[in-house]
Amino acid sequence: ASFRGYLNEKRTADQPKLTFLPFIMVALVKALQKHPESNAHYDEEREVVTRHEAVHFGIATQTERGLYVPVVRHAEAMNVWEAASELKRVSKSAHDNTIRREELVGSTFTITSLGALGGLAATPIINHPEVAILGIHRAEERAVVRNGQIVVRYMMNLSSSYDHRIVDGADGASLVQTLKSYLEHPATIFM
Numbered sequence: 001a002s003f004r005g006y007l008n009e010k011r012t013a014d015q016p017k018l019t020f021l022p023f024i025m026v027a028l029v030k031a032l033q034k035h036p037e038s039n040a041h042y043d044e045e046r047e048v049v050t051r052h053e054a055v056h057f058g059i060a061t062q063t064e065r066g067l068y069v070p071v072v073r074h075a076e077a078m079n080v081w082e083a084a085s086e087l088k089r090v091s092k093s094a095h096d097n098t099i100r101r102e103e104l105v106g107s108t109f110t111i112t113s114l115g116a117l118g119g120l121a122a123t124p125i126i127n128h129p130e131v132a133i134l135g136i137h138r139a140e141e142r143a144v145v146r147n148g149q150i151v152v153r154y155m156m157n158l159s160s161s162y163d164h165r166i167v168d169g170a171d172g173a174s175l176v177q178t179l180k181s182y183l184e185h186p187a188t189i190f191m
Helices: 003-008 021-034 080-096 167-182 186-190
Strands: 040-043 048-051 058-065 066-068 107-113 132-136 141-147 150-156 158-162
Touching: 021 080, 021 107, 021 132, 021 167, 021 186, 132 167, 150 158, 158 167, 167 186
Parallel strands: 058 107, 107 132
Antiparallel strands: 040 048, 058 066, 132 158, 141 150
């Protein structure tokens, strides 16, 4: 939270204000490099798994017309500012109903932000033919115990679902633990 605040204070006029989601995207790209089984498609008819090197994030976006999943393409080539800009662009076009069909297809992994609705846990539905999805809950200050002391920390719950024909539960849990490590130590995202 403090790193995000620092970057927002230092941003230039052409850089969007950073939310937590661009950091999660950049960290998740790095985590998926260590856990490539989750950045994949499964063709049930042919029984073929295709793992992808490119990361195309589907961003579940609630609009007046229902749920849309615009795609942020080649997130693996983006820094946090580029991810924020592209996220803002595709979300706005989904809300404004100016999104093109080709911007709604081809995702390899979906992120759904559940924070606005509250709650601590959910079971996100996989966006087939993908094999995994990550749900992000609201980031908020909570009292936690650290070194025997009660301290206030920003906390965020994550929910995930996997197609267990392709991704073992232990592999899915490892992906979330890798992501958690990056988010708890944000400097490591950029190393």
